[in-house]
Each structure stands twice: as C-alpha cells, then as structure tokens.
Amino acid sequence: MILFLSFILFIHHVNTLHVTHISDCGTARGCWKLPNGCKDASDCQTMMTWKHERRHLIIEIESKLVKPDMWLGIGFSKDSLMGNDTVFECQFPATGxxxxxxSHNTAKRNIVLKTASQLLIRDGFTEFNDGKAMCGGEWILDNxxxxxxxxxxxxVISSGRYNLFFAYGKMENGEKRMHGMVGKEAPWKSQEQVRFCQRCSSSFANVDSVAADEFKKL
Structure with a gap:
C-alpha cells in the first residue's frame, strides 16, 4: 500500500513538471530565444515559445535571469516603445x-488586469527547475x-503585428518594482514584428532581438 501511494505521488510530481518545447520552433511554434544565436537551455538566458490551439495561445517561458522574489513579463506593443502594451507576466514571490x-503598460507604470487574468488565463503555472524560472499558460484570445x-x-493580439519586449525585475513585499533601464537588467526588444493569428505562417517565426545594452539607444 505504501509503495502504491509513493508511486501515485511520483506520477503526480512528474505530471506537474513543465518543459519549453523548442524542438517545434519554426514549424508548430513561434520562438524567441535570448541572446541572439543561442540554441537551447544550455546557452540561452531566456526562451519563450507560443503555439495556437483553436482560440488559445499556449505560452511557455523559461529564464535563468529570474530568481525567487522577482517577476518577468513579455510585452506586446504596436510600436517600438514601451507604453500602451499588453503584458503576459509571471510573479515569483519569495514565499507562497x-x-x-x-497586465497593461502605460508610459510610466504597469496595471494588473485582474478580471482579464481570471477569465483569460487557463492552467497558468510558475516553478523553478534546475536553476531556471519557468512559467506559462493558455491565453484565451477573446476579450x-x-x-x-x-x-x-x-x-487583440490575434489581429495585427506586434513588437515583443522581455523585461524582469525585483519584487518587494509582494509588489513588482520597475525593471532596469541599462546594462544586463534592461529590457530586450524584438528586431521584427510578430503576428499571432492562427493560420499565418509568421506565427511560427524564430524571432531575433535587440541586445539589452542597445535598448537605451532606441
């Protein structure tokens, strides 16, 4: 009986582990890997993938840059500047x-969209595995x-083209603090715009980025 219960607990633990499916990049999934030219978890600092399932967008993110008591976010912007952006974000508090x-970026602050998060995010997850922060979920693309x-x-990201931003920063007392603006803590920005429509081939693009050190020059 004890062995059987141990086996069930082991299976449950295995089922809760998540992976980033970069083997599908460019075919069944779109991918953004940082820094430019990195291939997989061995040399990438951060990786994001997305895949359409009907009207849902399945997002997977992993990053070596994010530790406990930090946050990360992927911003979807119609221009090359931060502000008026939709953000898919993950919070990793020190406890709990x-x-x-x-959430939504204005030019000066970030606003968590609580109702949208409750209604449009399904099976969201956050975890640390092998020194990497991992998170994701299904985003229902219907507002x-x-x-x-x-x-x-x-x-409505299923319509139009978007620049991507990746940013991360610290948390204090459960609240996000602003990301850095220069050097390694500055945001990254995609060099090209991306589409997230279900049947367009550009949804499966492998996206390049502007280096963090170059962000201040934009």
Missing part, C-alpha cells in the same frame, strides 16, 4: 505560490467577456 497575470475598462487596455 507564484502567479500568472495579464468579449471583459468590461469596457479592461477591454480598452488590452490589445
């Missing part, structure tokens, strides 16, 4: 469980059920 949210306030703060 982490969380996945949708129709949101109230008018939150709906106006979210891009």
């Amino acid at each position: 469980s982490g969380s996945v949210y949708l 129709i059920h949101l109230d008018s306030t939150e709906r106006t703060l979210m891009h």
